[in-house]
Amino acid sequence: MVSEQAQDLVKVEVSDGVGTILLNRPPMNALDTRVQAGLRAAAQEVTSRRDVRAVVVYGGPKVFAAGADVKEMAEWDHLTMVERSGSITASFTAIAHIPKPVIAAVTGYALGGGLELALSADLRVIGDNVKMGLPEILLGIIPGGGGTQRLPRLVGPAKAKELIFTGRFVDAEEALRIGLADQVVAPDDVYAASLELAKKLAAGPAFALRAAKTAINRGLEVDLVTGLEIERMQFAELFATADRETGMSSFITSGPGKATFEGR
Numbered sequence: 001m002v003s004e005q006a007q008d009l010v011k012v013e014v015s016d017g018v019g020t021i022l023l024n025r026p027p028m029n030a031l032d033t034r035v036q037a038g039l040r041a042a043a044q045e046v047t048s049r050r051d052v053r054a055v056v057v058y059g060g061p062k063v064f065a066a067g068a069d070v071k072e073m074a075e076w077d078h079l080t081m082v083e084r085s086g087s088i089t090a091s092f093t094a095i096a097h098i099p100k101p102v103i104a105a106v107t108g109y110a111l112g113g114g115l116e117l118a119l120s121a122d123l124r125v126i127g128d129n130v131k132m133g134l135p136e137i138l139l140g141i142i143p144g145g146g147g148t149q150r151l152p153r154l155v156g157p158a159k160a161k162e163l164i165f166t167g168r169f170v171d172a173e174e175a176l177r178i179g180l181a182d183q184v185v186a187p188d189d190v191y192a193a194s195l196e197l198a199k200k201l202a203a204g205p206a207f208a209l210r211a212a213k214t215a216i217n218r219g220l221e222v223d224l225v226t227g228l229e230i231e232r233m234q235f236a237e238l239f240a241t242a243d244r245e246t247g248m249s250s251f252i253t254s255g256p257g258k259a260t261f262e263g264r
Helices: 004-009 033-048 078-096 113-119 135-139 147-155 157-166 172-178 187-202 206-219 224-240 242-254
Strands: 010-015 018-023 054-058 102-106 109-111 123-127 131-133 183-185
Touching (some): 010 033, 033 078, 078 113, 123 187, 206 242
Parallel strands (some): 102 123
């Protein structure tokens, strides 16, 4: 059961096939245990809703998320952290496992857990004034919400080690250059640009997008032969969908890019 407070701290808004998961814990959207619970509930909601075909994770116009709640964690001993460390990992994994395209709309700061949350998305649209990083090493700890695993898979192990070992911040230009960001826009345009991209994806074939996401994500975890088998199975299963019939018929009669998909 998710508390009303957790629901207030993480809200879901739906419009035109896009679900926005909105962090609402000003001023910095610190990711305490209540926010973590809210993220898990929001991920479950957008996963189950048929009117949601793409997702945007947004922290508001000023800041995405400045990390975990250090004041909360500073009071925990080893036993407490052993008991609670799975919560933040589970929260970000819930976002990563949403079977629909997920875009992180990043403004201001995405640090520590905030960056780990952005890494859980499929794509990242950022403002040109953002600061991104995993500064946990400066607190005498390491990233504990997936940073040591998702960052190397995105930017490569050497660059990930350099960023994690030093804890330094990355600006928008470097984020785009190393593949940490997919699009850089003016700060005031971050949400609109993310929404535009999400609407474009929401108009696509829902089951094919889900299959592509599954094949890529699962393929990264296995050897090539196994990955190719995962792809083959996902590919074959799409021949049971109405969207496959629509897409191929439209291609034959009208050429590519003209189909209107219904998500069936």
